[in-house]
Amino acid sequence: MVIKPTTALRTELGEITRICKEKSEPVYLTKNGEGELVVMSIAAYERREAMLNLRAKLLEAEQQRLNGTPTYTTDDVRGYIRGLHHEQA
Structure with missing residues (x-):
């Protein structure tokens, strides 16, 4: 399971996209240490x-x-x- 802060969307979008596509698993994004969003590939x-x-x-x-x-x-x-x-x- 990959967990990153929501600020990573601005600075690491390419890396998040790569992880979602290559690992076929969602990336969990947190805000202030709490779960906020889940990002996953369309596939x-x-x-x-x-x-x-x-x-x-x-x-x-x-x-x-x-x-x-x-x-x-x-x-x-x-x-x-x-x-x-x-x-x-």
Whole structure:
């Protein structure tokens, strides 16, 4: 974890950018010793957002399963897809 004071934005922006891109990790910026901001590369941000989105979808699916929504095996899905394929032929 990289921690720098917020004043480093003015004097070390290039270095902060390099760290974010090369290490693919955020840089924590502090003001008066307290956390103030987090800076990260767009690639790292997009990966994080995709992971959080997937997690939300998995939690929703699990909640639906717990609420009794029917579930399907991989064999069920394969059979369904094959049936669709045969209907189009």
